[in-house]
Structures are given as C-alpha cells and as structure tokens.
Amino acid sequence: MTQEDHDNQEFDERPSKSQVKREMLALQELGKAIVELSAERVKQLPLSEKLRDAVLLAQRTTAREGRRRQIHYVGKLMRDAPAEQIRQQMDTWANGSRQETAYLHSIERDRDKLIADDAALTPWLDAHPNVDVQAFRSLIRAARAEHKKNLALLPGQEPQRKHYRALYQAIKAATPAPENNQTTMD
Incomplete structure (x- = not known):
C-alpha cells in the first residue's frame, strides 16, 4: 500500500463536513429539548455538572439573545454528553406517558x-x-x-x-x- 492509498483510505474513514454538521445540529436540538424539560427531569438525566448548570442557567435566562447563546453553549457541551442515553430516557418519558x-x-x-x-x-x-x-x-x-x-x-x-x-x-x-x-x- 502506497502512502497515497493510505491517505485516501484515512480520508474515506472520516465523516464528511456535512455529516459532522448534521450531528452537531442534532446535538444542539437535543440540548434545546433538554432546556425545555422541567428542572426535576433535568436532574434525572445523565449530564455532567457543567452541562446541568448550563441547562439550568438557560432555563432561567429570559433575554431572547442571551437564551439563544446559552442554548448554543448547551449544544456545544452536548458533544461530550451520552446523547444516546439521554435520547432513550426522553423517549421513555414520552412513550411512557x-x-x-x-x-x-x-x-x-x-x-x-x-x-x-x-x-x-x-x-x-x-x-x-x-x-x-x-x-x-x-x-x-x-x-x-x-x-x-x-x-x-x-x-x-x-x-x-x-x-x-x-x-x-x-x-x-x-x-x-x-x-x-x-x-x-x-
């Protein structure tokens, strides 16, 4: 295998920019959904302390632009969160009801x-x-x-x-x- 083939294979394994952006937007939407939950439900999710604090701050923020920025920050923090576990729990709440x-x-x-x-x-x-x-x-x-x-x-x-x-x-x-x-x- 030549160096060029190795580089092409490595390039093919990486997700496309579009795919990365779709995943980022999905995490941001999940973060937005978490912000809409009650504080009691937020405490039940497997969130880091930093993410939980950011969500609770977004819930308290009333200024439109400030809330938008805080939700964006929550979306950024969601990259390190167990998104699949969170989705499953939220789905259980929705389907359970x-x-x-x-x-x-x-x-x-x-x-x-x-x-x-x-x-x-x-x-x-x-x-x-x-x-x-x-x-x-x-x-x-x-x-x-x-x-x-x-x-x-x-x-x-x-x-x-x-x-x-x-x-x-x-x-x-x-x-x-x-x-x-x-x-x-x-």
Whole structure:
C-alpha cells in the first residue's frame, strides 16, 4: 500500500463536513429539548455538572439573545454528553406517558361498557378472575343507578359521580398496569 492509498483510505474513514454538521445540529436540538424539560427531569438525566448548570442557567435566562447563546453553549457541551442515553430516557418519558394514557383510556372504555351492557360483564370477569364478583356486580348496579339519576338532572345541577369513580377504581385495581409505568410518574 502506497502512502497515497493510505491517505485516501484515512480520508474515506472520516465523516464528511456535512455529516459532522448534521450531528452537531442534532446535538444542539437535543440540548434545546433538554432546556425545555422541567428542572426535576433535568436532574434525572445523565449530564455532567457543567452541562446541568448550563441547562439550568438557560432555563432561567429570559433575554431572547442571551437564551439563544446559552442554548448554543448547551449544544456545544452536548458533544461530550451520552446523547444516546439521554435520547432513550426522553423517549421513555414520552412513550411512557402515551402508554399510561392508553391504559387509562382502556379502563374508561371497560367502565362505560360495563355500565351500558349486561352482556359485557361475563367476558370481563373471564379476563379478570381474581375479582370479587358479588362486590363488583354491586358496584356496577350502583353506577348504573347513579348514571340514570344523572340523566334526569336539570341543566346546571351537578351530577353525582361517586359510584362511577368507585367502579373505575375497581377496574383499575383489577387490570394490570403497563410495564413502563414507573417512568411516567415522575
């Protein structure tokens, strides 16, 4: 291998200027996203003390140009940060909350089906065998009666929701939570 071939091979292994710039801009965007987080979440990220201080200062900076410069500085410090770990944690927070929302919506759907239709109870009980059937049926009856009374209310009167909420809590207690629940409760 000649010296020229060695130099060409070394040149081919280096990233292009465009690639370096794309990576730098991606780190700057990640830094900007970190600045938008709450101080509590920032403390949970694997950031160096210098980077954490810079992020917290950017959060406190109100002057437009000063904030822009501070965010730019955060982006520069991000070059030495574990960007992939930070992205994963932020993705977990974002997807975890979506997962939690979907879980709570499924509980609401189950509650509404159980109040609306007697035929929904048997399949639900089959899927949740550890439920006290007698107490659960009693909750459903009370929620249905409460729902019927609420339909007869005049405009401006407050509906009762005691049994409606109790049924929701019973369904939630019987339905297993999604795996990533612990990361969404921060």
